[in-house]
Amino acid sequence: MTFHTRSNSFPSRPHPIVQQVDEHLYILRSSEVTSTSSSSINHNLSSLGDLYDCVDRLLQLPLTQQALAQEQNERWTNDLLDGSLRLLDVCSTAKDAVLQTKAYVQDLQSIIRRTRGGESEALTSEVNKYLSSRKMVKKAIQKAMKNLKGIDSKTTFSSLNNDQETVAIVGKLRDVEAITLAVFESLMSFISGPKSKPGSWSIVSKMIPTKKVACEETEANEFAQVDTALHRTSKSNNAQNQLEMLESCIQGQEEGLDSLFRQLIKTRVSLLNILNH
Template sequence: MASSPLNPKSHSRSNSLPSRPHPLILNCNEQLESLRASNETSSSSSLRHKVGGLQDLIECVEKLIQLPLTQDVLVHEHQEKWVDELLDGSLRLLDVCTAAKDALLHTKECTRELQSMIRRKRGGEVELIAEVKKFLTSRKVVKKAISKALANLNGTSKNYNISSTTNKSHQTEALISILQEVEVATLSTFQSLLQFISGSTQSKANRWLSISQLIQPKRVACSLAADESEFALVDAALQSFIFTKTCKFEDINNLQNHLEKMESCIQDFEEGLEFLFRRLIKIRVSLLNVLNH
């Protein structure tokens, strides 16, 4: 049995015994399965859990890419299509992560402006309604950017296929498979987060069939019961505020509560995305360094 870059002692094993994947590959698989098994609901707590699970998975992949034995496979297979797909995928992940970070930042800035006006009670009813309208306009900008990001993701992923691993070692097949599945899982999680930020929901619970099945976000419902997203609740509260055109204490207090909950949610997701963004950059740099030397 020919030796494998990820299993240099495999030549001493019987041909009838398959080589066991490297422990880091097994660990990545465990993290991936844990992420897949996470709650599929669109609540903020569920998404926080998923982002946390994704952090563990990406951290594991970073270690896997740094493994000398993995780098040997990349060098040996550098002309294979799956390596090009891996590089393209690493850039796609950074693009989607950046889109989510930008959406959160823009929403946070507008949230703080509105909160500041409410707390300081600057102006009267007309000024407050004008600020609310300004916030809703900014939300439309965010939703449009998210819709575009998801449409681009769907378009670039239509031809995503698991690369053929014919005549490759068991270890190499395992490495290729886990790296591709990690991209699918990461994109799926980012998609869920983007839709959550936009205040939309996804019609299919199973997001793991294929990245080619990504769907466009739906229109945001104006009912508070239509979506548990803190972003959707704020949108609904703002729409109600504009519709009633009143500045009653209970309405303002209700709006403040929703804004505070959304701001807390933004803070958590920003921290998670910043962690992921740094790790994804390191992974891409490592890939480029290995393949360019």
């Protein structure tokens, strides 16, 4: 006698889109998500973009929409919506940080070109504006990081009525949220850089080139290098070169965050459509 049973889980051979989501999750988990190098961070932002392309297709699957639209699972769909809003807030904080820094970097470059690196009231004023803006950026990032640390990424499925399809889908989407938050945390740590040391801010000495480079400057990222150059009282690398490297770094992050922000909005809209279906 043969018995036929109906499985409530993903088929033994998952849908190709589900497999693609798993592959992109694996790539990000295998990468240096916590790395503080600009190349690694830009690579992770790009990988997140690829992941969310797959997530959007996953949310369009009838299997996904049916599972998340069930009334008894409305709580978990709302949790996913809350998560999507949290991700948008963090992404917006990172975007504001890089855009604000970019504006001040460009102003500094303009002043340095006009004054040829010499001391002037305009240059002193612009440096002070940049340093003040960095303080505001760091405060915003610290607040966002504090909010991140308060997030409980663990999910229980006690109210899913043993619906393995929904358990698998919600679990996968929560995995996506967790890896996204990890990348954002790494990015914001990169932007924030090390805490500034107290001391006087001599302007002219920051702008004069030298062959000697402090060890901490060569190891620091682009944001930290400029912060250090504008804070140190000893001679440092040519500030213009450092500002150009920072601007290039910011450009890559700005493009990655712009694209990712649009994808996060698209994901949130898809979840809203499922809930309101």
